[in-house]
Each structure stands twice: as structure tokens, then as C-alpha cells.
Amino acid sequence: MRLVAVADVDPGRATALARESGSGVQALSDLGKLIARGDIQAASVAVPTVRHLEVAGALMAAGIDVLIEKPLAATLAEADKLIALARQHGRVAQVGHLERFNPAVQVTLPLVTRPMFFEVHRLSVFSPRSLDIDVVLDLMIHDLDIVLALAKSPVKEVRAVGLPILSRQVDIANVRLEFESGCVANFTASRVSTERVRKLRFFQPQQYISIDYTRQDVLVFTVAAAGEPVDVAVPGAPGSPIQVVKPAVQAQEPLQAELRAFIQSMRQRSEPLVSLEDGRRALALALEIQAAIREHSQKVNLDALGAKC
Numbered sequence: 260m261r262l263v264a265v266a267d268v269d270p271g272r273a274t275a276l277a278r279e280s281g282s283g284v285q286a287l288s289d290l291g292k293l294i295a296r297g298d299i300q301a302a303s304v305a306v307p308t309v310r311h312l313e314v315a316g317a318l319m320a321a322g323i324d325v326l327i328e329k330p331l332a333a334t335l336a337e338a339d340k341l342i343a344l345a346r347q348h349g350r351v352a353q354v355g356h357l358e359r360f361n362p363a364v365q366v367t368l369p370l371v372t373r374p375m376f377f378e379v380h381r382l383s384v385f386s387p388r389s390l391d392i393d394v395v396l397d398l399m400i401h402d403l404d405i406v407l408a409l410a411k412s413p414v415k416e417v418r419a420v421g422l423p424i425l426s427r428q429v430d431i432a433n434v435r436l437e438f439e440s441g442c443v444a445n446f447t448a449s450r451v452s453t454e455r456v457r458k459l460r461f462f463q464p465q466q467y468i469s470i471d472y473t474r475q476d477v478l479v480f481t482v483a484a485a486g487e488p489v490d491v492a493v494p495g496a497p498g499s500p501i502q503v504v505k506p507a508v509q510a511q512e513p514l515q516a517e518l519r520a521f522i523q524s525m526r527q528r529s530e531p532l533v534s535l536e537d538g539r540r541a542l543a544l545a546l547e548i549q550a551a552i553r554e555h556s557q558k559v560n561l562d563a564l565g566a567k568c
Contacts, residue, residue, distance in 0.1 A: 260300070260522055266293045290314060294321045301351075301525055304328060307391050312337040315352070319344045324351040326521045329404075330396045330545060331538030338539040345535055353521045353531035354538030356404040360516035362508045363475045364405060367468060370479060370506075371409050376462045377444035379406065382452035385425050393428035394421070395545050395552070399448035402459060403548075404533070404541040409461065412440035414544060419551035422561070424451045434548050475511075479504045 264285040267273035277286035287293050293302070294317065301324040304315045311332050315325045319341075331354050332338040345352040358364055379402045414436055421432035431449040438444070457472035467480040483500040524531040555561075 263298065264293055264296065266290060290317060294318065294323070299323050301325070301521070303355075308396070309333045309391070312340055315341060316344050319348045319350040319352065322348065322350075324521075324525050326353045326355060326518075327535075327538070328355040329357075329538065330392070330400055330542050331535060332542065335539065335543055335546065338535070338542055342535045342539065351521070351524050351528065351531060352535050353517075353524065354533045354535060354541075355517065356401060356533045356538065356541065357513045357517055358401045358405055358472060359408070359533050360513040360520065361472050361475060362511050362513075362516070363470050363472060363477050366477050366506045366508050367470055368409075370466075370468060372463050372466070373440075374409055374461045374463045375440075375442050377406055377410070377442070377446075378460045379444065379446045380448075380456050380458050382447070382449045382454060382456040384453065384455065385430075385451050390426050390428060393549065394430050394432050394448045394450050395434075395548050396542075398450060399432060399434070399446055399548070400541050400545045402446055402448070403544050404537065405459065406436075406444050406446075407540055407544065408537075410438050410440065410442050410444070412438040412442060414547075415439045417544075417547050417551045418555075419548045420555050421552040429549075429552060432548070432552060434551075436544075475508050477506050477508060479506065 262280050262284055264287055265273050265276045265280060266287040266289070267276065268288055270286070270288040273286040273288050277284040285296075293299060299318075299321075302318050303326045304311060304318070305328045306314050308328075308330055311327055315327050318325050325345075327341070332341060341352065344350075381398045381402055383398060416437040417434070418436075419432060419434040421429035424430040430451045432447070434444075434446040434448075436444040436446070455473070459470045459472070461468055465482040469478045469480075470476075481502050481504065483502065520532050523529075
């Protein structure tokens with residue numbers, strides 16, 4: 260499989276991207292012309308979220324498999340239409356929740372037993388990219404997808420606060436989720452930080468597991484079988500009931516792993532690792548969080564406070 264065309268509404272950008280991609284890659288500024296080539300088997304949809312249904316829908320109707328960037332759609336109704344179109348046309352459709360393909364996450368999956376508490380931080384410096392959506396749909400949704408996959412329990416309660424700082428959208432948000440299993444998850448996402456942080460930690464019976472997405476490493480702290488209580492337990496020290504293990508992680512670029520998984524699903528005509536239904540679940544939770552942020556803002560009259568500043 261090879262890259263044959265790049266389509267962008269900006270002809271200059273399409274040309275530049277095609278040149279960067281190597282010889283023989285055609286630059287197009289019209290979706291219809293891309294479809295009209297007749298030889299396209301798959302396409303990566305990286306347009307603004309509000310156009311996902313229009314673009315991915317047209318591609319699937321033309322018999323083309325699609326990898327759709329997160330979030331899946333702007334609304335749940337649009338997400339449902341994409342799911343229906345994929346089924347109707349028999350297309351492989353995957354959502355670009357990139358962290359699912361992080362090797363640190365892949366190593367962690369077999370270690371999950373009964374997570375009861377998550378602490379998640381995703382911080383970035385400000386960038387004008389993706390300002391058509393807020394920090395919940397831009398950054399936090401990655402971690403919502405991961406925690407939903409690990410917790411495996413319906414969400415019972417959502418509490419959230421968020422603020423616009425450098426844009427008109429919410430740029431920093433803090434969220435607390437409670438699941439029906441009793442698990443609690445705290446999320447902090449910011450795109451106005453002075454540093455870049457990508458970390459997820461969770462606790463389960465007799466274990467604490469820490470994931471650093473950026474470094475692609477995992478630390479596992481395990482408490483030995485119940486015995487005599489100790490005043491101080493030093494992790495990793497000789498005789499300590501707390502043992503520390505750093506599982507081997509095969510470093511790889513998540514984007515490449517995502518593309519390989521998508522191509523494999525295409526060839527096997529199998530369900531992708533991150534299905535449209537997975538994307539819809541993450542989107543539904545993100546939209547619920549947005550509603551909770553709006554409710555909190557109205558409760559404390561943040562708009563009035565902002566007007567006085």
C-alpha cells in the first residue's frame with residue numbers, strides 16, 4: 260500500500276504536502292476529484308471536526324475505508340450517522356485515538372485487574388492549532404478513551420470546571436468522574452501550560468501503576484501478600500513488601516502503529532482496535548463534561564466575573 264494523493268482545500272498546502280510525501284503523490288484541492296481517481300482504497304480524514312461526517316461519509320459511500328481523527332464527530336447524532344454509514348457500505352472505519360497505540364499503554368493492558376482510582380494529567384503549551392474545539396475535545400478526550408477502556412464500567416457522575424484563558428474556548432479543565440464500579444478518576448487538561456506533561460496513574464488492589472506517555476515507560480508498584488503490618492514500607496528496598504517492576508516496553512511511534520493497525524484491519528476486513536463505537540463513547544463522555552463545565556460556570560457566574568476583569 261502506498262500514498263497516492265493529498266487533498267486540502269488550500270491548493271498551496273496540498274502541493275507542499277504532496278512534495279514532502281515523495282514523488283508520484285498527487286496534490287488535490289477537491290474531495291470529488293480524489294474520489295474520482297477510482298484507485299483510492301483508504302483515506303485519513305484530518306479535516307475540522309465539523310466536517311468529519313461530510314468528508315468521511317462521502318469517502319465511505321465511495322467504497323473507501325477511513326481513519327478519522329479524534330474526536331469522531333461534532334455531535335452524537337453525527338457520530339451515529341458515521342456508524343450507520345460504515346455498516347451500510349461495509350467499510351473499515353477507525354478513530355484516531357492515538358494513545359491506544361502507545362506501547363506503554365499496550366504493556367499496561369494485561370496488568371489491569373480492578374482499577375479504583377485514576378489521576379491523569381495532560382498539559383501542553385499554547386498553540387493556535389485546533390482552536391475550533393476546546394481542551395476537552397482537543398486533549399482530554401485521549402485520556403477519556405483510555406480510562407473508559409481500562410475502567411470497563413459506566414460513568415455514574417461527572418463534575419467539571421473549565422476556563423477560557425488564551426482563546427474563546429475552554430483552555431484548561433479539571434474533571435472528576437465516578438464510575439458505577441466505585442472507581443474514581445481525576446483529569447487535568449491544559450493547553451496553556453509552561454511544560455508538556457502526559458501522565459496517567461492508577462491504583463488497584465495491592466498495586467499502583469504509573470504510565471508516562473511521552474517517555475513510553477511504565478512503573479508497577481506491587482504490595483506483597485498480606486502479612487505483618489510495617490511502620491514504613493520503602494518501595495524496592497530489600498525485604499520491603501512493596502516491589503517495583505519496570506516492564507520492558509518496545510519503543511515505537513504511536514502514529515506508525517496506528518496506521519499499521521488500520522491497514523491490517525483493512526486487509527483482514529476486521530474490527531479495528533479503536534472502533535467508531537469506541538469513538539462515540541469517548542465523544543459522549545466529553546460532551547457530558549462540556550455540559551458540566553457550562554453548568555458550573557453558570558452556577559458561579561463566571562461570565563460576569565470575566566466581564567469585570
